[in-house]
Amino acid sequence: MPSLLLIGLKEHDLRKPISQEEAERRLQLIFPRAAFDTVLSSPLAAMAVTALIHVDAVCSADDPADTVRWARPTTVLWMSPAALEHKAEEERVAWRTAAARGNKYVTALHESWGIPFQPSYRENSRETLRDETFKKWQAFGAIRRRPGAPTSSNQGNWSLLGDFADLFDPDLTDTEFRKSATRWRERHLDPGTRLKAAFALDREAAKHAVKVNLPNSNGATRTLAPGISSLIIKGVVETWSTTRLVKPVVLAISEPGDKVHLGEEVALQALGIKIDEQNVLPDVILADLGKDPVQFWIVEAVATDGVVTKERRKALLDWAAQQNIKDDRCSFLTAFRSRNDAPARRRLKDLASGTWAWFADEPDHELAWYQVSLSAGGE
Template sequence: MGALDRRRSRSCRCGGLSSEEVVALRPLPQRDKIQERLQMVFPPDTFNTVLSSPQAAAAVAAMLYVDAVVPDSGPTLEETYWARPTTCLWLSDEAYSRTNDDDRLAWREAASKRRATVVALLKDWGHPLNAWYADNSRETLRDETLPGWLGFGALRDRPGVKTTSSYGRWALTESFADLFDPDLDGKALTEAVEAWISSHMTPGDRYRIRRAREMGRRDVSVIVNLPDGSTRNLEPGEASMILKGVVEDWAPRRLAEPEVLTISEPGNKILLADGATLAEIGLLINVSTLLPDALLVDLGAEPRPKFWLVEAVSSDGPIDEDRKAALLRWAEDQRIPPGDCEFLTAFASRHHPSARKRLKDLAAGTFAWYADEPGRELAWYEIS
């Protein structure tokens, strides 16, 4: 019988259940497989990485090991085992390799007491305690990972137990625990993950996951629909997907009458048609020294059109103070007043490594935008 159909209860010296209610505990997946599945549910470029980190995987493994699993909703059994952060920190490779139910329940009973009891049990098994994590590493798990999962319905907290209590208060929900069944694989795994995401996440979160998957595609050219109805084929890659979002999602929301003057990419600095348009209106861009990823104009801005200089950051290259100064010098050479220039740095997601690394470098008087949250924008400006 697979874990998807299993309801677990067990007689043991720590749980107090009757011997008639004995059912096998869930099978245990490898920790690296747990992290892979966590990243399917919570892509690290889209969600806070604490939701799918190695420590998060250890937490899932520990709660499966001690059978801290509850129904998704409704009342919980009085004998339910609730984990605490130390349950996830004190587990070790030696203990996790002992997969029979009696050993798992013995470790669970020891971990419900104190660290010395776990040390004594491991000693009886012929091993020192090589815990996965030190006790002083519990803050991230306690303050970010577990509350984060709680918000998505991946686990439940124990009613009536304060956050400062030493009693266990966390358990995985059955539907979330089911995703880590080692027998679940291939298409069935993908479908199970999609079903869980559909039933537990908001449309906004699902959109962010969809965008993250699109960003990861490297084998298909990116088709951008321009405001004038024409299309542009860009090279495959994350930067092209960000530019697609800028043109199709950001510009219609932000600009009164957007037009794309040019989009650059590594193999095609300025498209011939873009070059002709730029020459016709008297703009010159030296592709060897200065080339924004995109140049847009808002023809509906008052009192004059606004030029938007855009950088799409997949790894580096935000509009910092030096970059902004260089772009303003270019604008001055083209007889564009500085007040007619606006600047946008676009990222895939605020959780993407490039955003976490480079947001601090943004120049004053510029904006930032994230492709997976198209209806929002950050502004960094002087308070006057």
């Protein structure tokens, strides 16, 4: 049975084709290279998207295997810009049929079109495509592999999953595409991987402000200046607080230049807390209204420096005392972008005892630093 043209498959309108250049641009926004292996968004990966859409090797996760058009690696390797110029549906079906039959049939089809057969990639690119790009795409839910196919098979075993192929609809505006890509990542990637992608994308688009969604606030947001610190704050407020705290409420967010964003003013008034630019303010002040008594979290976001040291902890407790907040109702968090970042490697040793650390690219974990009390008889 041919690999791509399955006997008995009902024809339908093919998806609109997309160029390799546009496919690569979109792949780099879906899988930004600062956060993902480049094989996910390489020119070869872009040609894979273009070629598989061109031959309609697209399916859903639950389509029966015998109803799917499966593509083989050579479907991608044999594609060329000249072949992609033949966009009529009958031409695309003809190319798909020839590619399923073999190299000589593709050559003959090109000759009938009056163009030379000049594949974009050599046969030795097959392993990179199959064992790296396709394998990583499969792990992220972007492509489907035919069940039971041998690992090293060169037959038709691969088909793009429909919701991933939807991201390459050429009719999508850039805004629509970016929103769709974000939704796709939310469905398919774990929180840590999504945050890595968000950091990478926001670094590339540093000219744009960082919008922070406040929890338990009926959709209220605060807009921060661009930068790594703002991205860390975004992670703390949107991800860490909603996982760690019972009912988190943002009381204040401060930025360089004495710019203070008040959070829930009703909560501030009810708690009797006054915040002004003269305060010794941390980057974020949160209250967990789900605790009785209310627990306050004082957070420092470290882009370069500024961890909660012993001295900083004391200064912040002094401020809390002025607000009639008792020491035992205060907890402290130092937030970093990553354990691998230089600020974390350099300053973790300076964390005050009785504080926590959190890393935006590992949002489901935190570190605690506190003095261990010896049990009776343990000396």
